[in-house]
Amino acid sequence: MRTRATVAALSGALALTALTVPTAQAADAPGARAAAARISSFAAKAPAKVSANDGRGDTRITNVTVNGGKDIVVGTSLKKTYTVSVTATDPAGIYDGYAFLWHGTDLKNGVDGAMTPSAKHGTCKAVNATTATCSVTLVADPKSTVYGNILAGRWHVFASAVGKDGDYITKDTYKSSWVKRASQLTTNAAPEPVAKGKTVTVTGALTRANWDTHAYAGYTQQSVQLQFRKKGAAGYSTVKTVTSDSRGNLKATVKASADGSWRYAFAGTSTTATATSTGDFLDVK
Template sequence: MRIRASVAAVTGALALSAFAVPAAHADGAASAYRTEAVKIVKGAHAAAGKQGVKGVRGGTPYDLNVTFSQFKVAKAVKVGTTNHVATTVTYTLTHGADVDITADDFLNGPYLYKGSFDTPDNMLFGDLPATCKVVTDTTAKCTGKIDIYPADGELWNSDAGGWKGGALAIAYNGQDEENPDLSKVGLADKGGLGSTLLQRYSRQTVNASPEPVKKGRTITVTGALTRANWEDNKYHGYTKQPVKLQFKKKGASAYTTLKTVTTDSKGNLKTTVKASADGYFRYSFAGTSTTPAIDSTADFVDVK
């Protein structure tokens, strides 16, 4: 489910859809979280001058006395074309003495957003709220996940690159979750807590031929660098990218770089070298902010 910013009018309103998970990926409890949070979001929009929402009484959530710190997320998250990807986020939640974070109707969780906090281009959340371990009367250590389903159209290729981290908390305070009085519901929402790279998963191949080959003869080394396309769920060539051709002599412990080759308009690689000794060839891509580094498997050539 892709969350667009075009309907956002209130800071943090979109973030409340943290529990608005695709029903196909959520158990019954998670589906309930989605329903509840959507009502809060619509209520917040109504308070910003939009049309009211049936089943939600008036009012806006009050500022919940909760803050977030020590937000930690992976430096990079690699996402392919179809497989579900989950990355763990940890943070410290600090709250006032009047906030009961152990209540059944207290929810909190991390999220990632692309672009600005007020009007993000896209947002990603976990299937379930975070779990927290109480440390003191006013602090807890929390762990949550960001769940990504590329096959469901959650991402566009333009989403690759830098994302920021945020966290939110909702306290229903015993309100009827089917028809809450929003003025009695607490909300805390904070962005800019951390950062990560969301990258299009990459693949690298290599083939050195002929095999075997006489010493001094020419070896042709081909390959292809491809990366995930989040819009058609296929892999396409990554064009005009520098890739290192590396060689490791049989018995050696490390590769040496022979030359740098640039991928063509289809992501293909092709170059030649002279056969000198038995060994392994590979292509090595250093990566970019949108695409992770990748080494091909090694291709052994027997030199006679």
């Protein structure tokens, strides 16, 4: 049910994209009417019957940037709004650009998730007479567009552009982007204060967003770095690596040597974002 609804929504979004150039604006983009008819025909059938890879003429996409090049990290309740920018070039200039993210095996018959813009057009800014960067806004919502843990990981980026002369290009997978479950870390160093040379126990917990239950739960059997910053030092250094237990809990013992802050740092995985706890200052007597 959810997959069919996603495919239907994606088809509808494609049929209404900026690629279907409004007839009223055709005079502003010579040849755009014909391009609109051609791409509308494709969009009406996608993604069930046709690949999105298509094009005509010398319009080219030169770059696509998703969320400023950073992973899209989503928690359990708050929506994540981000921008996808398409830079394209055509000797006649760029009329419009468009993009969306989709998850699955292929755009023809393997889509199980999609994040599409609500606007029918990208917002374009000319770089020069032949090149423009067009941006759209997408939303990752843990209650709808990223509705389950199976959607964490690599997403495909559809990108398209239309020249002012009616040339166009569409790419079903111009590049990939990562949509990840948010993670959290805590740290507590004890006892405090502690005598120099005595044992310090540093505990903590690694949890991550569960998009199925909309709650945070322990992330088990993960490598996490225990780090220390001596008082007055510029940064942290890794002391040892700890593995989270069956509930995501962390525990390590060290010898107290100097005043400073202890923290845990998690490098992340293909499905889960990085996390670094707040440092816990320990007074050594």
